[in-house]
Amino acid sequence: MATTTETIYDQIEIEDFTFDPVTKLFQYPCPCGDRFQISLYDLQDGEDVAVCPSCSLMVQVIFDEIDLKSYADD
Structure with a gap:
């Protein structure tokens, strides 16, 4: 699925997300x-x-692919 840049609100570094090792979800606060x-x-x-x-x-x-390895190991 291609997403155009007009629909992207912002670009966020993976380090700024909160990661839950149980659900394997990255989360970041939304203005809403x-x-x-x-x-x-x-x-x-x-x-x-x-x-x-x-x-x-x-x-x-x-993110870089290498960033994901540390999360997958948790």
Whole structure:
């Protein structure tokens, strides 16, 4: 699925996300009060857009493949 840059609210470094090792979800606060979220598995599959379940905003996750290895080992 191609996402145009007009639909991306911001670009956020993976280090700024909170990672839950149980659910394998990365989360980041959304201006609407909810949280953007994306799974480790989505990132490993090449997806880089985290979505907010409560509004239409999306952010692009900035990361290198090597960054994911430390999260997968948890």
